[in-house]
Amino acid sequence: MFVIQSRDKETRARTGLLRTAHGDIPTPIFMPVGTAGTVKGILQRDLKDDIDAKIILGNTYHLYLRPGTEILKASGGLHRFISWERPILTDSGGYQVFSLTGNRKLTDEGAIFKSHIDGSTHIFTPENTIDIQRIIGADIIMAFDECAPFPSDYRYAKKSLELTHHWLDRAVARFHETEPLWGNEQFLFPIVQGSTFDDLRKISAEKAASVSLAGNAIGGLSVGEPVEEMYRIIEIVNGILPEDKPRYLMGVGTPVNILEAIERGIDMFDCVMPTRNGRNGMLFTNEGIINIRNRKWIDDFSPLDSDGPSVVSLYYSKAYLRHLVISGEILGAQIASIHNLAFYLKLVTEARKRIEGGDFKRWKNQMIRKLSERL
RNA sequence: GGGGAGAUACCAAAGCGGCCAACUGGGGCAGACUGUAAAUCUGCUGGCAAAUGCCUUCGUAGGUUCGAAUCCUGCUCUCCCCA
Numbered sequence: 001m002f003v004i005q006s007r008d009k010e011t012r013a014r015t016g017l018l019r020t021a022h023g024d025i026p027t028p029i030f031m032p033v034g035t036a037g038t039v040k041g042i043l044q045r046d047l048k049d050d051i052d053a054k055i056i057l058g059n060t061y062h063l064y065l066r067p068g069t070e071i072l073k074a075s076g077g078l079h080r081f082i083s084w085e086r087p088i089l090t091d092s093g094g095y096q097v098f099s100l101t102g103n104r105k106l107t108d109e110g111a112i113f114k115s116h117i118d119g120s121t122h123i124f125t126p127e128n129t130i131d132i133q134r135i136i137g138a139d140i141i142m143a144f145d146e147c148a149p150f151p152s153d154y155r156y157a158k159k160s161l162e163l164t165h166h167w168l169d170r171a172v173a174r175f176h177e178t179e180p181l182w183g184n185e186q187f188l189f190p191i192v193q194g195s196t197f198d199d200l201r202k203i204s205a206e207k208a209a210s211v212s213l214a215g216n217a218i219g220g221l222s223v224g225e226p227v228e229e230m231y232r233i234i235e236i237v238n239g240i241l242p243e244d245k246p247r248y249l250m251g252v253g254t255p256v257n258i259l260e261a262i263e264r265g266i267d268m269f270d271c272v273m274p275t276r277n278g279r280n281g282m283l284f285t286n287e288g289i290i291n292i293r294n295r296k297w298i299d300d301f302s303p304l305d306s307d308g309p310s311v312v313s314l315y316y317s318k319a320y321l322r323h324l325v326i327s328g329e330i331l332g333a334q335i336a337s338i339h340n341l342a343f344y345l346k347l348v349t350e351a352r353k354r355i356e357g358g359d360f361k362r363w364k365n366q367m368i369r370k371l372s373e374r375l
Numbered sequence: 376g377g378g379g380a381g382a383u384a385c386c387a388a389a390g391c392g393g394c395c396a397a398c399u400g401g402g403g404c405a406g407a408c409u410g411u412a413a414a415u416c417u418g419c420u421g422g423c424a425a426a427u428g429c430c431u432u433c434g435u436a437g438g439u440u441c442g443a444a445u446c447c448u449g450c451u452c453u454c455c456c457c458a
Contacts, residue, residue: 035411057410095410103412116412147410191410222409250410257409272411279414280407295404325414333414 002215002246008360012238012265015352018215018246020139021184022079022087025054027246027267028351030258030344031089033275035059036066037082040275041334042341044084050311051342055086055139057270060132061093061124065115069135077137077182089270090138092129094191094219095251098147106146106163126170130178130188137182142217143171145191150224157195164193165207172211187214189248192237195220196229205240215246218266222252231260238265255284255347255371259364262351269348274340279333281325284343288373290318292336297322304335310342 004016018025032039032047034056039047047053058078067081075081078088097104097111104113110125126144133141144167148160168190175188190208194200208216218237221230234249241247248268249261258269274284281293286307290297297318304321305313312335324332347367354360 031410033411040411041414059411062411089410091410093410096412098410100412142410145410217410219410224409248410253409271409272413273409276411276413276415277408280416282408291406293405328414330414 002244004244006356008263008355009358010361011263013262013351013355013360014265014267015355016246016267018267020055020087020187022085022139023054025087026349026352028258028262028348028355029054029268030348031055031057031268031270032341032344033057033270033272034082034088036062037078039337039341041279041330041337042275044082046338047084047341048086051338051345053086053341053345056084056088058088058090058136058138059093059096060090060129060136060142061096063090063136064093064122064132065117069132073135073181077135079137079182079184087139088137089140090133090136090142091250092133092142092144093124094142094145095147097124098149098223101149108163108166110144110167111146126167127174130171130174134178134181134186137180137184138186139184140187140189140215141175143168143188143190145193145219147220147223148193148195150195150220152195154197154200157193157197157200160195161193161200161204164191165204168207168211172213189213189215189217191217191219191250192241193220194233196225196233198233198236201233201236202240205237209240209242213245215248215268216241217248217250219250221249222257227257227260230257231264234261234264234266255344256368258344258347259351259368259371262348262355263361263364271344274344275337278336278340281336282340283321283336284340284371285375286370288370288375290375292318292322292325294322304339305343307346309346310339313339313342 002016002018004014007014016027018027032053037058039056063072072078072081079085097113100113100116104111110123112123114121124144129144145164146160148157180186190211190213192204192208194204221233238247246267247265249266251271252261252269253271281291283290283292283304285305300318302318303314304316304318308314316335321332321335354363
């Protein structure tokens, strides 16, 4: 269940608390992506004690292929398997079906796809993705959808949306006729699609609202469309999605994207950017974005980020991290990932404070100016 | 002392008469990355104009040829084997 705690006077931004069996999640929130049962390169301990992640993601597609449902079931669910006692959200695998184009075929029944690991053939349906997510036991689970690529023509987007809606009805039915396996309540979120077409997005938002689930998600964005398009779609969709339920913008995004979306009433985010880009040398700092591999940091012994979102941010220097990343040392990827995630978490925590404090808009504009800087 | 192999751009290493400013790898420099098939991928890497162009390079000094990193000669250096 979700309770709204405060609203910004100038914008649609709000703060809230999403209560789950594994703990409360203050919103707005950023959720680190832990696809295969791990936020790549980071110990659960650091995720909890240093980064203070409130909830992390897992992925149905990846966990289903490996370690597989038998092991997940035998281990007592994903929380126990990975030793993470806080909330987890699992994506349904819809995005993988989208990104594995060429290895899959969509039918009315579901998506037939080939494993990227061994080429074996499998099928995901609205029903079995619910079943798998019951086994995984995440606190929040997602309906199986098709994420239409950008650009999509209207005809394709409409057809795809109809399929997603048809699948949604089946997922909801399966969800209601099954029970959690591990004792913790699970929430199912529908996913709004419709590509960049306003009318399709409206229809989809209405459809999502009509199934009356615990929260709602917006998918199919940040797949290559201009950011203005994304912001416009968020405004349209959030004008329709119920106020009293959390809104989750899937896969987004840059710190600037997140602030813009919070302003438009989004409560939840996830993105691989802090970890993947971190591994590749991109650092989000209080001063701006830096590519730590660049020569100019070679003798810069100042801390990674004087604002110190994480312990590692103050403890290690730019010159040292550059050395680690350039050398391909695992520790470099770890430090960058920890710092970036802590930066993201601090960003949404600060946004929450500013919304409560009543100066969100002013703070947001100031932050955006800083975050647009490439150092 | 005798016999053999070789010297190519930052490094390693191809090329063995024109298609060579020179394959490839590393290194270096920069870029990309948005519900993770990503500790991945892309571009550039002699100089200058930076589009088509021009100039200087393949140990060194000469030579042969319309034309040489590639063929010939001298020199310098390196490595290997046998005494």
